[in-house]
Amino acid sequence: MAIIKRALLSVSEKRGILEFAKQLNAFGVELLSTGGTAKLLRENNVPVVEVGDYTGFPEMLDGRVKTLHPKVHGGILGRRDLPEHVSAMQEAGIPNIDMVVVNLYPFRETIANPNCSLEDAIENIDIGGPTMVRAAAKNHAHVAIVTDPEDYEALAREMASSNGAIGAETRFKLAKKAFSHTAEYDGAISNYLTALDAKNQKQDFPDRYNTQVVKVMDLRYGENPHQNAAFYRDSTVPDGALASFSQLQGKELSYNNIADSDAAWECVKTFDVPACVIVKHANPCGVAIDANLLGAYEKAFKTDPTSAFGGIIAFNGEVGIDVVNAMNERKHFVEVLIAPSFSEEAKAALAAKSNLRVLIVPLGDGNNALEYKRVSGGLLIQTPDALNVTADQLKVVTKKQPTPEQLKDLLFAWRVAKYVKSNAIVFCGNGMTLGVGAGQMSRVDSTRIAAIKAANAGLSLQGAAVASDAFFPFRDGVDVLAEAGASCVIQPGGSIRDEEVYAAADEHGIAMVITGVRHFRH
C-alpha cells in the first residue's frame, strides 16, 4: 500500500485543486507546490511549502525552471523497494514524493487563437510538467500521478477508505492516463510545429500528423467475421457527431452498424425540418422530409420497402409512439434506430423489442476537423465536405426555368445526393426520394438503376426532380432520366460536353440548374 505522505501540486488548470488540496491536508499529507498553485492554496489557508523553498533553489528563467531539480525528481523516481535507492536518497537528503498532481501549460488553447505568435506557442510548451508526469508515471509502483481534475474526487474517496493510501491498481491506471496525456500534448506540439513552412506560415497539413483516439469498445468482429475490430472516439467529439451516442437498448453494435449509423445520422441531421433517413450498406435507400416525423418515415419507407428491411433508420427529432406504431404495423425490421430523443411512450414500446439497437445522439452542427481514409500503407486526409448550396447560388442553363416547387425538390435531391456513394443519381418529388442509384461505375447505369428501383417500388417518376452528384460526361444520362419522366435536374456542370448536355435537356423540355460544386463520396 502506498500511503501518501508528501504530494507535489503544480497545475495550470486550477479547477478543483483547492478542494483536493484541503482533502490531502486533512489526510496529513505534506503539500509542495509551484508559484501560482502555492499562492492559491496559501490564500485559502491551506498549508503549503513552495518548491523553491523545498529545494533551496528558487524558480528562475520566467518559470522555465521551477521543479527541474534532483530533490524533486529523485523524490519522484526513487524506488522504495531497492535498498541502494533508499540509501542514496537518504545520503542526498531527498525525501519521497508519493503523489504528483500536475496539468500542463495550455498549449492547445494557446495555438487555437488565430493571432498566436510562434513565440507565444513556444512559451506555452510545458517542460517541467511533462517531466514530472512521466517520472511519476514511470514510478507508478510507488507514486500516484494525477493529471485529470475529474479524478480528484474518486482519489480522495479511495484515500478515505484506505487510511490515506492509493492502491496499485489505481496507480497503474493513473500512469496509463498520464502517458496518454503527455503523448497527446507532444502530438499537438509536433502537429503545430511541423505545419509551419520555411517562413513560419501555417500550412493546412503538418509534415507529421499525430492524433489520439480513445477506445469505446471492442467489437465482435469487423466488416466480416474473420476480421477483428474495435470502435474508437476522438478525444474531442464535435457537437452532434454520431460518436457521442448513448445506447438506450438492444444488442451489441457491430462494425457495420456503426458505419451505417454514421451515414444515416450525417444525412438526417443536415435537414432543418422533420426528416427520416433509411440507410442500407452506407447508402440512403429512403430519405424524406415532411411536416412531422411520422409523415417523413412513411414517405422514406415508400422509396424502397425491400431495401428498408434490415436497414438503419435515423430521425432528426423526438421519436414518438406514432412512429414506433407505424414501424410495427409494417413489421419493419431495423438494425439500428437513431434519434436525438424518444418519448417515454415510444421508449416503453421499443423496450418490447429487446434486440433492437436504439441510439440517442444529441443534435449539433459540428464537423470533424479532418476526415481520414486508409489506403494500403498510407492515409488520405481531407477537410470535410461541409458545403451546402442555396437557391441563390444555382444557375439555370436551360430554356425552361424550374418552378419554385421544382426548385425545392431539386435542393432536397441535391442534399440527399451528397450522402449517396458516387456515381449518385437521386430522383425526388414532394420531399421524398423516388429512386436512388448509388455506387455505380457509370453515371448512366446509376440513372437506369434509380429508374428501375422507382418502378419496382411502384413510384411514378413523372415530373420528378433529379440530382447528379457530379457532371454528366455525356448526354446519355440526361436521355435516360428524361425518358423516365424527370422534369428538372440539378448537377454541378463542368464537363467539356456541358453544351451537349444542356442541349439534351432543352430537347427533352426539362429544366436544368447547375451548382458549380460536386459531392463525390467514395
Ligand SMILES: NC(=O)c1ncn([C@@H]2O[C@H](COP(=O)(O)O)[C@@H](O)[C@H]2O)c1NC=O
Ligand atoms: N519549468 C518547470 O520546472 C515547471 N514545473 C512545473 N511547471 C508547470 O507549471 C504549471 C503550474 O505553475 P504555477 O503553479 O506557477 O501556476 C504547471 O502547468 C506545471 O506543469 C513548469 N513549467 C514549465 O515548464
